Amino acid sequence: MTVNGRSVSAEVETRFLLVDFLRHRLRLTGTHVGCAHGACGACTILLDDRPARSCLVFAVQADGATIRTIESLAQDDRLSPLQEEFRNHHALQCGYCTPGMLMAATALLAETPDPTETQIKEYMAGNLCRCTGYQPIVRAVKATAARRPK
């Protein structure tokens, strides 16, 4: 598979989850595990450009796939506009759900460059956050969309 632009080849047990492969084999620990049953969204990654819960995918199922994790968003240590807006809008507190939120928002903005507030809330409804009350997250996504050249 290709992970964050890098080709990766490995042999794994069939039961090994993709999230564990990313975290423990590749040491990409930015992707978090909140429930391991697909309910919280903390482990959201992009799998062939679509948001996916990496706790519900076996590593072997991702054979040949193109994967992007939170570690791919910043370029040369420069935060992406979405990351900057999350930071500026206090769209994070404990930070545990944040990577999943950012990957879901990345997918949303790729599909819908200028989403309405309702579209953001609906799209992000599968990612749980217990700290922020979500409103700063919605604002951060909106602000990112507003930065795109029209």
Next chain:
Amino acid sequence: MAVGAPAARLEGAEKVSGRARYTEDLRLPGMLHARLVLSPHPRARIARIPKEAALEVPGIVAVYTGADLPIGTAARRALAKEEVRYTGEPVAAVLAESEAAAADAVERLASVVEYEVMTPILDPMDAMRPDAPAVTAVILADAEAAAHAAASAGAEDQEKRPSNITNHVTYKRGDVEAGLREADLVIERTYTTPRVHQLYIEPQCAVATTDPASGHVTIYTATQGQFFVREQVAKALDLPLQSVRVVPLTIGGGFGGKIQLIQPMAAALALASNRPVRLILTRSEDLLLSTPAPECVMTLKTGVKKDGTLTAIEGKLIFDSGSAPAAPTGIGALLMGGYYRVPHFHVEAFEVLTNKPAVGAYRAPGATQANFAMESQMDIMGRALGLDPVAFRLHNAAAEGDPMPDGKPWNRIGLREVLERLQRHPAWTGRETGDGVGYGIAVGGWPGGVESASACMRANTDGTFQVVTGAIDVTGTSTTFAQIAADVLGLPVDKIQVITSDTDTAPYAGMSAGSKTLYTVGAALQIAAEDARRQILEIAAKEMEAHVDDLEIANGQVRVKGAPGRSLAVAEVAARSMRFGAKHPPIFGAGSVPSPKTSPGFAAHLVKARVDRETGAVKILGHVVFQDVGFAVNPAAVDGQIRGGAVQAIGWGLIEAMRYDESGTLLTSTLSDYPLPRASDVPPMDVEFIEVRSQYGPYGAKGVGEPPIISGGPAIANAVADACGVREVSLPITAERLLAALEGGRPRA
């Protein structure tokens, strides 16, 4: 202007880039994976634990039972011995070379542990009966509960009883019977609130390792209070405090639920195996054995005159504490109307044990429950007498100097101010009617935890500074600390680094709980920064041959006031204090404070809701929170606390509850079953700061974490009553429950 202006979180960049380090990310060489075998029964005798079933699994290193590792306190054993007290209680721990092997071994062993099942005691009302079987034979004070109870004024009448009632608190003044006789209207209702989980997104986690040279154990963990963890681990393992080191890593949410739980177990397993041990709970394990908010049954009888003057409050709270004493009885009794001026008051609270997991603190413990009852009751009385709900509350609101239920005076509070701001807000003055829309308000407060604290401030020779504390940053307090240090030193915020150190090296700070981190550690830090500033100026005065009183610090330079040409860089001052042959002592600021007096924080909620009569669904159309924050040192962080707390209150109000079946099995043991508010559930929300300065907190700040959750639930219930005429006395007001009430039927469970 560092203080009072919004500042982005210092650690924001690492958190948005996936670089922040959480406990689960830690991998130590030779590390073993621990998993726990949990009891499937709420009350049983353990007949046999055939360890060989687990030991047969390839990759298993060891299996331990309560007999092998008799650690913990009598109330909170790390592993059950002889009997289990709740479904989910750990009965064995396995250690394996891989997580998968550990999981396999747990599955094998769990299926063959033999129990003699006994009838559980699940209802606190049953448990309170004198003839009820005892949940546990051991009666004792609970350190964690005591730490949280300290957030309230001391309970005046605590009894220790040899029954399932482990605590009983009474607050009394006047003659309630006489007060009720004076009343024109007496209302009596029973209210209930459910067991609600803190539901931090990062599950409980600990990695422990031993040092072969000293035999000491180090625990890397997510906790709200590393010194508390150290003490509990040392006590559980009978070790001197010096032999235990706790290193707090980034915490993935706490809300009172991440203080101390599995750390003694992790430490014991590391010591027993002499290998590093990683113990991370799965989400289901976490829901089964961690410490949520207690269920509470409350009866309230109140008297009021036609003009809205309260004459008497008589109340009782029964907290279901689960299998160990930990309920917030004192705070609950204190806040069941204790913020209203009433001549006759009698409230008692009971802590009752049952065969469920022990409870713990969840954001404003005790306040959320008591306030739901009291503020619902206020609404019922106000409606019955045709009173304006804001004016009715203002008419009875306590003020500075009025007695609290424990007889001590209220310190300065903003109760009146938050209500007055609500009264003027366009969302209230411009209320719309019709179409199933209703409005509800409620107000409540948090006494404010206090504890002694210390902090220090170190200079570096490049003109940067390090703030070192033992305070865990759960809410953004490190950023606020940097703002304070920068303000005192006259430096930009980016010159300040804030370090939460481990228990071997950090100056003492209490756990980050009770809304007291900025209030206490921030105050200590302010003194430390002032100390460092004084030292800088004294050194500069000597170096510049100026009088110390003529000097100021601005933009990283020490300057002679009014003589801009004469200056010396702070970096140079620092460098001259720390080098070979230095003439000056190193700049080192220290600050310590005793427990300050409290500055209780109040917040009012205004909720506009629509009830769908076809489905029973409640839709919140608008929500405004008015909170007295004292002074917002970092308005962005304060705003975040209020919004996050208010959305948790929506969870309390409408959806959240841990549910058990009649055999004591948790039905909501996954995040697919336990509902949390989602982005799509959040209404348009406004936040209004009211700043009634504290006389004690740094810059006049008050604790802000707890207040915003307290009154959201009752405000929603009151809005529902206004919208559809149905008074719900039990939270959460689920669509199912409300529909049943609208149809006149009885709600299921």
